[in-house]
Amino acid sequence: MSGSSIDVFTWRATVREQVVLVPGCLDLPLGEALGRVLARPVTSPEDIPAVPLSAMDGFAVRRADLHAPGATRLPVVADIPARPGTTPELPDGVAMRIMTGAPVPGGADAVVEVEATDADPFGAVPTEVTITLDALPPKNRHIRGRGEESAHGDLLATTGDRVGVGLIGVARALGIASLPVLARPRVGVVVTGDELATGGHGTIGSHLPGGPVAPDNALPPTSDPAPGMVRESNGLMLTSALEADGAAARAWHTGDDPATLRALLTEIETECDLVLTTGGIGQGAFDVVRAALGDGGVGTSQLVHLALRPGGPQGMGRLPGGTPVIHLPGTPVGALVGYYLFVRQLLPACPGEPRRVLLGEDPGPFTSHRHRRAVLAQPGRLRTTADGAEVVDVLPGRRLTPYARADVLVLREPGAQHGPSAQHGPGADGVPGTDADARGTVRVLPL
Incomplete structure (x- = not known):
């Protein structure tokens, strides 16, 4: 682990540059294409109307x-x-x-x-x-007139557009039976830790085709974990997020044995375009990902510490077959923050870069006690004020619990004040409040 912490947005850009998913293209019937991302432009095959x-x-x-x-x-x-x-x-x-x-x-x-x-x-x-x-x-x-609505060859939608009901209606009217869409990236989630009880109140996502290793998708509920164990939640949480963002996802659990982890990753990577792991990337004696893939093992993964709270430990690398792997923290809140900051940007449904909004109710002072420039990631809810301003309120609570109500991830930097007392001057890019030390604004990502 490096002695200095890496900037959050620098690491975000590094992940984006080094992990590029290239999903295939398939033609889906109109009734199955809603919400998918177009792989090619769609043009009109005829005139609408065909006659005046x-x-x-x-x-x-x-x-x-x-x-x-x-x-x-x-x-x-x-x-x-x-x-x-x-x-x-x-x-x-x-x-x-x-x-x-x-x-x-x-x-x-x-x-x-x-x-x-x-x-x-x-x-x-x-x-x-x-x-x-x-x-x-x-x-x-x-x-x-003939072709008044759409003439033959007119562009209806372009590569990267999301298929909406309007495009489906137009395509139907034009006799288009299917649309060219990106195949869903196949993402495997490997949750590590001997302390995890992998049963739960539901099933872990199982839409990833095939795979020789049985996933944790049919385990009985664990209502009372044994002493020293906790219910595993990262698998279902992350596969649900991946599915919502247009990926096909499946989760597995392994303990703290490095050889077992390496064997599992080797066995499943041929079925995956990307693999995520959670846990095991700290500096402890039982950090299995570090021992298997990091500087304590084969050394194919880079493990770092970011100026980020929570979610400072992060990492990425390549599996033996070349499949990219991203390593997230084991704590549920750290895994969730890492997903939205570093993984989601790789998917076709990526919502874009974090944007600036006003900080609403005063969440209290924030000074980074360990890293002077650390970013504090917190759950929040957006609202619109009477004068039309978009404001985010940081939700109270600890760890993962307040995310149950959140609709955005709030990224606070040291020195930001809440909205009523803030001064909103232009930032370095000319947009009000976009400097790193912007007063009264924070960056947000939708959840």
Whole structure:
């Protein structure tokens, strides 16, 4: 372990540079694509609408036959509903009644809304209609032209866009049956520690395909752990976070024997694009990850200490087959903080960099007792003030418990005051309050 602590954002950038996941592409049926990330652009294969359509209930006419201002009396020679079938050509000097969405007859260059006529909107088609206008309608009035909504070749969505219901609706209307999306990254979570009771009130995520080693996904509940043991929570917590962020995740548990850990990692890495471990990265005699992969073992992983509370111990490396591995602390709150700061950024659903918001209710002074520039990670909830400002309140409580209500991870740096007493000057990048010593603002990441 280095004698000096590494800056949180420097380590975040280092992880992002060294661990690049390249998920494959698959075509998913529309009904299965919601929420996935596009692997390629999607373009329109045809025009919408394919033919000119009426945008109103009314009468299709030739503008040359109308008198304006004033009234025009025209014979009505056809009734055109919005249904399949061919549409006749509109002769000179006549009108055709037409419904919204119906194909406009050839020769018609305007649709006059029924409200501008003497026709009964709900009655049978009249033999004649009187159209009264204050001015001549513009050309193609109330006519949706061919390709007006989307022309052939138009870009509908691009690489990296998330598939939403709007894209699914447009794709369906265009006859697109499937969408090209990124395959879910396969992430294995290996929880270490002899002291962990691996039963629980649910099951550990098991969506990672295959795998020769049985995961901890069907263990009976452990209502009363034996003395000296604690219920294991990192596995289900992290696989749930991974699944929510678009990965396929599965968890395993191993104890504090380095050889057993190395054997497990070797066995599962072929089924994983990324492996996470929790625990065993400190300086103790039983820190299994350090003993197996760090400077006490094969030396393929770099273990560091960050200027971060909680979650200072972190690490990363490569397994024998080349699969990247990220090492998180064993404490649940440290593992959660590490996930949101360093792992989530690697996934297609990454929400981006932490952003600045105002710090709300005074959470009390923060001075780093060990590392002068340490970042304090805390759970928080966002709210909007009466004047429209976005504010975050740090939630009270210790360790993991307040995260049950949190919607953001708050990153506080020494010296930041709460909002009411803060001075909001421009930061180094010109944005108010974006310096490391910004007064009254903190960085937040969504949970």
